[in-house]
Amino acid sequence: MKRKIIAAIVAAALTLNVVLPTITANAEPVNKEVQAAQDQYAEMQANIAKITEKINSYNSQIEPLVVNVQNNKQEISDLQKQMENTQQEIEQAKEKISKQEEVLGNRLSDMYKSGGEFSYVNLIFGANNFGDLINRIEVATRIITTDKNIVETLKNDKENLDNQVKSLQEKTKKVEDLKTKNEKELENLQNLKSEQEVIGQQANEAQKEFDKKYLSRYEKEIVSGQLSVLNNNSSSISDLKSAISQITDLNNSQIKSPIVKQEIQDAIANGKRLISQKEAQARAEQEAQARAEQEANRGSNGNSTSNSSGSSNNVAPPSANKATAQAVLNEAYKHLGKPYVWGATGPNSFDCSGFTSYVYKKVTGRWIGRTTYDQINVGTPVSRSQLQPGDLVFTSAGHVGIYVGNNNFINAPRTGSNVSVMPLWSFYAARRIL
DSSP: OHHHHHHHHHHHHHHHHHHSSOOOOSSSSHHHHHHHHHHHHHHHHHHHHHHHHHHHHHHHHHHHHHHHHHHHHHHHHHHHHHHHHHHHHHHHHHHHHHHHHHHHHHHHHHHHHHOSSHHHHHHHOOOOSHHHHHHHHHHHHHHHHHHHHHHHHHHHHHHHHHHHHHHHHHHHHHHHHHHHHHHHHHHHHHHHHHHHHHHHHHHHHHHHHHHIIIIHHHHHHHHHHHHHHHOOOOOOOHHHHHHHHHHHHHHHHOOOOOOHHHHHHHHHHHHHHHHHHHHHHHHHHHHHHHHHHHHHTTTTOHHHHHHHHHHHHHGGOHHHHHHHHHHHHHHHHHHTOOOOOOTBBSSSOHHHHHHHHHHHHHHHHHOOOOOHHHHHHHEEOOOGOOOOTTTOOOEEEEEEEEETTTTTTEEEESOOOEEEEEEEOOOOEEEEEE
16 A cells, blocks of 8 residues: 555656646646646645654554553563562571571470480479479470461461562563563554655655646746846836735745745845845935935035936836736735636625726726626727736636736636636737726
């Protein structure tokens, strides 16, 4: 099963050069290729997520087993200490028994050496009178009973200690068996986890290779216009801010490629750096112009003022039409990812002409008509070569979007899809409203 997963993932990455042809700027299949690449990438992510989930599952089983093995080791150590202590007590009991038996043995030996003169019988019958006899009997009985009790007690103690050792040995064996079982299960789980980690690594590598060869190429086309602006030192502050806003919306809603996401982050950082530099430059030029105007007011000739004014033209704000076009694009990008619903006019869902009419009305206050057949007759006709960001662009008489530059347009494509930026796969007509 694991080999099948690996084979499927790797095969998907290596054979997609057959499924996904080279990027073409004007062909309708480009949109299908972008979607196919994103779907394939999402499938790879889902496979990796399943593998990661399985690894996490193994981890959750491994952790308590590790604790159990550690507890088993500690329990075995404690039992071994108990056995050692009990064994010491047994040795002490043996020593006491040995000493007591030695005392008894010496007593019997002395009796034997005396020729039997010193015996319990002689002790009794050597009494001088009846009272002495009774006393002698009591003494003999106590001696016999005491000796017997001492030996019996010591033997019982030794037997109890032997039983304790046996019980501890049995417990130790059970714990050792459990420890062995846990260690085997732990080893098995760790092997399974290692296998899944290998599969996960291969899946990640396949996904990275797929991103590098296919997905990043397609998705980079979608944000190429914004990347160009953000990486161009000549871009205006207004263009840079609009590009940051637009590409951020695209990154959050449509871009999946880590490669492209990183390029976007780098470009945004560069754009912010350029904005800071240009704003600082603008402030410096404004201060210089103010100083020049003060000098002029003191009676100097107008050349300084004229020159200062000439330099300020470099940071003049964009034309009204361009500013409005940027506002239209910014509004359009806010709706990336919202679903296509036939007949919907926003703000939560749109069809193609409902989307364009909503955006233009929201930004300009102008009603451009509800359907593509209305919108294709408003404004000024524009050829494909004259397209500018903010223009209405039609791929057919029945489909419209808003041109964003670099042969891309933002639109509500069709049922089952969302508002997104796509390559302009065909050109039917265009209208300039602004």
